[in-house]
Ligand code: NAD
């Protein structure tokens with residue numbers, strides 16, 4: 456029996472809806488396995504700007520520090536899009552990652568075979584499934600480099616500097632190789648070393664780290680090719696390790712291979728057990744408040760929390776299996792476009808009865 460303090464940062468848009476679902480699932484898991492979760496809400500993002508004038512109030516950072524982990528929904532939305540960079544809701548997320556030293560962002564992209572028809576790729580391309588772990592560097596690179604605007608005769612110029620230190624690359628590479636040791640032992644390091652100096656350093660350091668992992672096969676790939684290869688043959692990938700911005704982009708792409716961005720969880724980790732767990736999607740302002748958001752990314756993020764921060768492996772698997780069962784039972788949110796018959800259609804009754812069957816199965 457464990458007792459765990461979870462800081463819950465619901466944020467904006469669909470953040471509160473998906474966090475509620477994840478907290479309910481954690482609560483239920485706690486009941487079944489005899490653990491207690493103490494949820495403490497904190498403000499960050501647009502809602503924090505509205506209520507306190509700051510996107511990341513000090514009280515939020517303090518609560519996070521006093522907690523065992525963080526569950527975060529999403530931040531941002533059109534209401535705050537005209538604020539200056541520092542004042543924007545997204546700055547809160549970057550601030551939390553940096554303040555808490557959460558440099559390693561694990562983004563697993565696994566296809567649920569019940570959703571194979573929601574994958575836009577041909578059936579023979581996904582075969583018996585894909586299972587990719589994107590290891591994204593999270594506290595460096597262009598997100599945290601020097602940035603600004605400069606006046607010039609010909610108008611304004613804006614810049615964002617991409618840079619990486621050897622230490623930053625080394626620690627994320629170690630994380631990727633350690634992960635690969637528990638998987639298929641293949642790492643693809645994604646960079647733009649044909650153009651960027653920071654990528655050339657990245658490639659050198661990743662290669663050096665690989666010498667400590669003789670069992671792991673390392674390949675290097677340029678990011679443009681990687682974006683293409685993900686669509687052409689996603690099964691070639693096991694672990695992909697990459698920079699902050701490339702990881703951000705490639706993980707959204709990978710999510711669509713699994714059927715929807717609403718499915719992919721993530722864990723943001725530093726040294727030690729503490730972590731922040733968040734879906735990879737954003738605040739989805741277009742569907743916020745309608746209770747139609749897919750909660751699976753947030754629910755699976757809570758499973759990652761149990762595994763990575765609390766060492767509750769069986770409990771994490773239980774949540775993951777429950778998600779698989781629900782999908783196998785035919786439940787779908789609207790973001791999943793597969794051949795499942797929507798209950799509003801003519802074949803409604805057939806679909807409803809298959810749902811009832813699913814419920815019976817789940818209860819048994
Ligand atoms: P988004 O991920 O919010 O939405 C992209 C599309 O995917 C939308 O059509 C949305 O409806 C859909 N979608 C996303 N999550 C879904 C879910 N769980 N269920 C069903 N559909 C879902 O990306 P965006 O539109 O580029 O960004 C919107 C806002 O969110 C911006 O302010 C952005 O900065 C912010 N954002 C925040 C985070 C975060 O807090 N971690 C991540 C990405 C974007």
Ligand code: IPM
Nearest residue numbers: 531545548549703735736737
């Ligand atoms: C994500 C988001 C964030 C990022 C934004 C909102 C700062 O897109 O978590 O994927 O780019 O890291």
Ligand code: MN
Nearest residue numbers: 703704707735
């Ligand atoms: Mn993103």
